[in-house]
Amino acid sequence: xxxxxxxxxxxxxxxxxxxxxxxxxxxxxxxxxxxxxxxxxxxxxxxxxxxxxxxxxxxxxxxxxxxxxxxxxxxxxxxxxxxxxxxxxxxxxxxxxxxxxxxxxxxxxxxxxxxxxxxxxxxxxxxxxxxxxxxxxxxxxxxxxxxxxxxxxxxxxxxxxxxxxxxxxxxxxxxxxxxxxxxxxxxxxx
Amino acid sequence: xxxxxxxxxxxxxxxxxxxxxxxxxxxxxxxxxxxxxxxxxxxxxxxxxxxxxxxxxxxxxxxxxxxxxxxxxxxxxxxxxxxxxxxxxxxxxxxxxxxxxxxxxxxxxxxxxxxxxxxxxxxxxxxxxxxxxxxxxxxxxxxxxxxxxxxxxxxxxxxxxxxxxxxxxxxxxxxxxxxxxxxxxxxxxx
Numbered sequence: 001x002x003x004x005x006x007x008x009x010x011x012x013x014x015x016x017x018x019x020x021x022x023x024x025x026x027x028x029x030x031x032x033x034x035x036x037x038x039x040x041x042x043x044x045x046x047x048x049x050x051x052x053x054x055x056x057x058x059x060x061x062x063x064x065x066x067x068x069x070x071x072x073x074x075x076x077x078x079x080x081x082x083x084x085x086x087x088x089x090x091x092x093x094x095x096x097x098x099x100x101x102x103x104x105x106x107x108x109x110x111x112x113x114x115x116x117x118x119x120x121x122x123x124x125x126x127x128x129x130x131x132x133x134x135x136x137x138x139x140x141x142x143x144x145x146x147x148x149x150x151x152x153x154x155x156x157x158x159x160x161x162x163x164x165x166x167x168x169x170x171x172x173x174x175x176x177x178x179x180x181x182x183x184x185x186x187x188x189x190x
Numbered sequence: 191x192x193x194x195x196x197x198x199x200x201x202x203x204x205x206x207x208x209x210x211x212x213x214x215x216x217x218x219x220x221x222x223x224x225x226x227x228x229x230x231x232x233x234x235x236x237x238x239x240x241x242x243x244x245x246x247x248x249x250x251x252x253x254x255x256x257x258x259x260x261x262x263x264x265x266x267x268x269x270x271x272x273x274x275x276x277x278x279x280x281x282x283x284x285x286x287x288x289x290x291x292x293x294x295x296x297x298x299x300x301x302x303x304x305x306x307x308x309x310x311x312x313x314x315x316x317x318x319x320x321x322x323x324x325x326x327x328x329x330x331x332x333x334x335x336x337x338x339x340x341x342x343x344x345x346x347x348x349x350x351x352x353x354x355x356x357x358x359x360x361x362x363x364x365x366x367x368x369x370x371x372x373x374x375x376x377x378x379x380x
Contacts, residue, residue, distance in 0.1 A: 029267045029303040030252075032259035059249035059268065062220075063256040069222035070257075076220045078249065113219040 001041050001175040005188055007034065008154070014181040018128075018159070026125060026153065027060050032067075038175055039067030042123065042151045045173045047072070049148045051121045053114065055079055055140070057107065057132050060125040064153055068123060077113045079136055081105045092142045096135035099128070107135045109143070116144035127152040127174060130161025137170065149173065156181070157189055191231050191365040195378055197224065198344070204371040208318075208349070216315060216343065217250050222257075228365055229257030232313065232341045235363045237262070239338045241311045243304065245269055245330065247297065247322050250315040254343055258313060267303045269326055271295045282332045286325035289318070297325045299333070306334030317342040317364060320351025327360065339363065346371070347379055 013021045025031040042064075054076040056065035062078060069076040081096075082105060092109045114120070122136045137147045147170055155162055155174035158181075165172045177189040203211045215221040232254075244266040246255035252268060259266040271286075272295060282299045304310070312326045327337045337360055345352055345364035348371075355362045367379040 023300065024302070027268075028270070028300055029265055030256060030259070032256045032266060033263070035256055036260055059252060062249060062252040066220060066222050066225055066253040066256060067260075069220070070226055073223070076222060078218060078220060080218065110213065110218055112214070 001038070003034065003037060004153070004176045007031075008176055008178075009186060012186060014184060014186050016183060017181050018156070020154070020156070020178065020181055020186065022154065026063075030063050032063070035063045035067045036071075038064040038153060039069075039071045041175055042068040042121075042173070043071045046121055046149045046151065049121070049171070050119045051148050052118045053077065054121045054123060055109070055136055056123045057081065057136060061123055061153075064125065065123040068121075068151070074121075075113075077109065079139065080108045082108055092139045094135050094138045094142070096131050098131065107132075107139060109139045111143070114140065114143040114145055118143070118145035119148035120145055121149045121151060122147060123151040123153075125153045127155040127161045127165070127172075128159045130159075130164040133161065133165060134168075137168070151175075154178065191228070193224065193227060194343070194366045197221075198366055198368075199376060202376060204374060204376050206373060207371050208346070210344065210346070210368065210371055210376070212344065216253075220253050222253070225253045225257045226261075228254040228343060229259075229261045231365055232258040232311070232363070233261045236311055236339045236341065239311070239361070240309045241338050242308045243267065244311045244313060245299070245326055246313045247271065247326060251313055251343075254315065255313040258311075258341070264311075265303075267299065269329065270298045272298055282329045284325050284328045284332070286321050288321065297322075297329060299329045301333070304330065304333040304335055308333070308335035309338035310335055311339045311341060312337060313341040313343075315343045317345040317351045317355070317362075318349045320349075320354040323351065323355060324358075327358070341365075344368065 011024045149171045152174040155177045180187040201214045342364040345367045370377040
């Protein structure tokens with residue numbers, strides 16, 4: 001997605017070899033038109049995958065995901081991050097480790113909003129170590145549903161997440177793939 | 191907004207005299223078309239208020255807000271909730287008490303994404319005690335900007351939030367105003 005790459009180059013900021021700040025248009029301030037355009041790209045790629053429902057993880061994935069759900073005319077579900085474990089029969093839960101925040105959290109999905117017939121598209125803002133996406137996929141599979149695709153806004157291809165998702169056989173589509181970051185350096189794949 | 195009231199009646203669930211669960215279309219599962227329609231209503235009400243930027247609070251406010259920002263062609267900013275206080279010169283921060291979760295959190299806004307010229311629309315999913323909306327308004331005013339309006343998806347009019355915002359002189363527009371909740375009882379104003 002060329003317009004996204006341009007925004008990353010013009011408004012993103014590489015702090016070091018792993019951290020890319022995009023809080024001027026994606027994580028803190030949000031460009032709604034750009035989010036809508038992301039939805040158009042995700043719809044185009046996944047339109048023949050038989051998707052029945054879209055999942056995302058709070059909170060930076062919500063804006064691009066709701067724009068995708070609008071254009072694909074599908075329900076979306078926001079997976080909640082909870083720091084304390086609330087176990088009851090009404091939810092699926094899995095523990096996810098955040099390398100960025102150096103903490104664990106519980107990713108939670110109500111059993112009311114997924115069924116074993118579902119073909120799920122998972123959308124998230126960043127793919128780095130892949131722990132969040134893999135956690136979302138575990139919830140889908142706990143429900144007996146199928147992960148029909150994973151859509152990522154910005155993939156840091158030099159980290160292990162993409163490889164882990166590929167090895168699981170998931171169909172991963174990233175709008176921008178970054179091969180290298182460094183102080184004031186951003187390089188893309190392709 | 192009649193379609194929202196219908197959804198609340200048909201798919202919402204009053205657990206007791208204060209708690210309304212709407213996680214089938216707003217808080218957990220999200221109906222993107224309904225969010226878009228909310229944006230149309232907010233735009234219609236606030237179109238002549240000279241709004242320059244829209245703020246919301248993570249994470250349930252994001253979906254209706256990004257749909258409003260899209261239709262009003264304005265930037266939006268997601269105020270972050272942080273449990274630990276990170277004080278530095280680059281952000282405005284204020285402490286908000288959540289009566290629901292019985293905890294305090296720090297609402298945070300980068301100084302990069304607001305200016306003293308801004309006329310701000312604040313949008314949130316629920317208005318109950320008003321603490322979150324008042325916290326957002328404090329951040330706006332710390333920046334020397336103006337709160338030009340407050341848009342609420344569901345107002346629990348029997349709680350004190352609406353009164354507090356009215357007393358401050360804010361222009362509050364709520365898509366649905368609930369006068370009374372009880373076990374399996376939901377009553378609206380009008």
